[in-house]
Amino acid sequence: MHRNGHRWLLAAVLCSSLSAWAQAPTHPMLVAQDSLNAADTAWMMTSTALVLLMTLPGIALFYGGMVRRISVLNTMASVVAVAALISLLWFALGYSLAFTPGNGWLGGSERLWFSGLDYLKEAGKVAVSHAAPNVPESVYAMFQLTFAVITGALIVGALVERMRFSAMLWFISLWSVLVYAPIAHWVWEPGGWLNQMGVLDFAGGSVVHINAGVTGLVCAWYLGPRRGYGRMPFEPFNLGLTMAGAGLLWVGWFGFNAGSAVAADGRAGLAMAVTHIAASAGAVSWMLGEWIVRKRPSLLGLCSGLVAGLVAITPAAGFVTPGSAVLFGAVAGLVCYWGATGLKRLLKTDDSLDVFGVHGVGGILGSLMTGLFANKAVSGVSGNVLTQLMGVGVVVAYSAVMSLLLMWVTKMIIGLRVDEQSEIVGLDISQHREHMGN
Amino acid sequence: MLPSEKIAIAAHLHVLLRRKTGRVTDTEWMACNAEYATEIVGFARARAKEDGHADLADWADKLEVAMAAPNAKRPGLARYLNPETAPHPVMVTPTVTVGLNAGKASEHRYISGIR
Numbered sequence: 001m002h003r004n005g006h007r008w009l010l011a012a013v014l015c016s017s018l019s020a021w022a023q024a025p026t027h028p029m030l031v032a033q034d035s036l037n038a039a040d041t042a043w044m045m046t047s048t049a050l051v052l053l054m055t056l057p058g059i060a061l062f063y064g065g066m067v068r069r070i071s072v073l074n075t076m077a078s079v080v081a082v083a084a085l086i087s088l089l090w091f092a093l094g095y096s097l098a099f100t101p102g103n104g105w106l107g108g109s110e111r112l113w114f115s116g117l118d119y120l121k122e123a124g125k126v127a128v129s130h131a132a133p134n135v136p137e138s139v140y141a142m143f144q145l146t147f148a149v150i151t152g153a154l155i156v157g158a159l160v161e162r163m164r165f166s167a168m169l170w171f172i173s174l175w176s177v178l179v180y181a182p183i184a185h186w187v188w189e190p191g192g193w194l195n196q197m198g199v200l201d202f203a204g205g206s207v208v209h210i211n212a213g214v215t216g217l218v219c220a221w222y223l224g225p226r227r228g229y230g231r232m233p234f235e236p237f238n239l240g241l242t243m244a245g246a247g248l249l250w251v252g253w254f255g256f257n258a259g260s261a262v263a264a265d266g267r268a269g270l271a272m273a274v275t276h277i278a279a280s281a282g283a284v285s286w287m288l289g290e291w292i293v294r295k296r297p298s299l300l301g302l303c304s305g306l307v308a309g310l311v312a313i314t315p316a317a318g319f320v321t322p323g324s325a326v327l328f329g330a331v332a333g334l335v336c337y338w339g340a341t342g343l344k345r346l347l348k349t350d351d352s353l354d355v356f357g358v359h360g361v362g363g364i365l366g367s368l369m370t371g372l373f374a375n376k377a378v379s380g381v382s383g384n385v386l387t388q389l390m391g392v393g394v395v396v397a398y399s400a401v402m403s404l405l406l407m408w409v410t411k412m413i414i415g416l417r418v419d420e421q422s423e424i425v426g427l428d429i430s431q432h433r434e435h436m437g438n
Numbered sequence: 439m440l441p442s443e444k445i446a447i448a449a450h451l452h453v454l455l456r457r458k459t460g461r462v463t464d465t466e467w468m469a470c471n472a473e474y475a476t477e478i479v480g481f482a483r484a485r486a487k488e489d490g491h492a493d494l495a496d497w498a499d500k501l502e503v504a505m506a507a508p509n510a511k512r513p514g515l516a517r518y519l520n521p522e523t524a525p526h527p528v529m530v531t532p533t534v535t536v537g538l539n540a541g542k543a544s545e546h547r548y549i550s551g552i553r
Contacts (some may be wrong), residue, residue, distance in 0.1 A: 066552055069466070069467060070464055070467050070474070120453070218497075229548070230475075230549065230550045232549065233548035233549050234548050234549075234552065235548055236548070238550060239448045295507075300552065300553060301553065304553060337553075340551070340553040341551065341553055344550075344551055345550065345551075352552075353552065354552070354553060355485070357553075413524070421477060422472050424477050425474060425477060426464065426466070426467065426474070426476055428465070429462055429464065433462060434462075435462060435463075436464070
């Protein structure tokens with residue numbers, strides 16, 4: 001009798017699990033407004049604002065401070081224009097291609113132009129995404145929009161001081177639709193083929209950082225170095241601006257990583273904690289590395305180290321414990337220091353602001369370490385280094401090949417580089433007829 | 439020539455170019471980057487010849503001469519830091535020496551990479 005009771009209990013649990021599985025949404029849909037979770041919605045809206053703050057003005061300041069004074073405004077204008085353009089493209093195409101089911105390779109057309117992101121007051125219904133059924137789909141789509149924006153803005157750092165403004169806008173627009181959206185679909189949409197294979201990327205180690213880093217490296221190589229690169233010093237305009245940008249990145253990253261839990265819950269809290277710990281460990285380890293190698297710790301080194309730590313913990317933020325986060329940050333600080341110095345010299349490419357050295361290298365490292373350190377107790381899943389390696393390889397290959405192709409297309413249509421005179425005069429004046437003031 | 443004197447000449451040329459040709463330039467960059475200065479001198483001369491602005495050509499000449507002259511340190515500061523010429527005994531610490539050479543050191547630092 002007692003055994004039979006257990007069987008009944010087991011059967012009931014199985015039935016309830018199967019029924020829950022059968023009811024798990026696979027498409028965006030309309031639900032009753034009171035089924036939403038207010039706390040989750042509030043946190044996701046806050047996170048969206050935080051992630052946008054990372055780009056505007058975070059990346060604009062971070063990059064603007066590192067270029068020469070003759071191209072500061074061009075760098076900032078590039079970031080602002082990229083943010084605006086990608087937002088429109090995400091609304092028109094990107095969100096639907098990335099976050100509707102479609103097939104394993106690409107999403108469908110049901111959310112083109114944000115169609116169907118309904119809020120029906122009279123009917124008491126609201127649209128939700130199957131990937132985030134607790135919050136309005138408008139909030140989820142906006143949260144993901146800010147990721148698309150920052151990924152495009154990161155690439156700007158590899159192209160500064162020599163690429164035509166119009167060419168840069170064409171390239172990044174095409175790239176956002178043809179490279180970012182498909183990769184986001186593969187990794188993050190529940191039916192995406194990399195997601196189905198078990199590749200773990202909590203907040204964008206591969207979708208955002210490897211993707212932007214590899215694209216930056218390929219573009220910098222294709223574009224060629226800045227005039228005088230390797231012969232004359234390229235003095236940064238104002239590293240104080242860079243520090244202000246790095247501070248905004250650090251704070252905004254709480255939205256980036258903890259927001260990726262898509263809920264105001266314990267996992268989001270843990271993601272926030274590991275994010276801060278990894279950033280701190282990254283800053284300290286880069287500082288120590290630089291102190292030992294160069295005999296001086298630099299402000300730029302500290303800022304770069306904290307970003308390296310943040311990049312590395314990004315794919316792992318919802319899968320690892322705070323203890324592991326120290327290791328993620330510490331290793332990333334040192335490896336990315338090498339990436340932005342030793343590896344950069346080996347690659348002989350003017351990746352001007354080290355988009356690959358910090359984001360590419362940090363993203364690859366973080367993704368692989370996620371395979372090692374993902375803790376089943378935290379998330380219910382455990383990692384696999386080989387699966388992660390496969391995910392990294394696919395993103396690197398697709399990103400590199402498509403970026404090369406799109407650079408070629410852009411070159412054919414409008415040309416890539418400013419002329420020699422414009423480069424000497426600086427892009428602020430040659431591209432915008434503006435200057436910093438005296 | 440003192441950097442401030444170069445900036446003064448560049449500022450004068452900046453104002454003239456803006457008034458007479460509408461061209462906007464970067465004064466500080468003009469006073470420290472020879473390549474940019476050469477570019478602007480060429481432009482100023484061409485427009486002076488085209489439109490008959492003699493003063494524009496004069497200031498272009500002045501900038502060319504200024505850019506050819508080596509940068510001088512502020513005499514007061516140099517005198518103060520040199521123990522032999524200082525008005526009273528001073529201890530020139532390695533930190534101060536490094537401070538004087540900081541520009542040179544940072545020049546090397548930013549060749550082939552920012553980090």
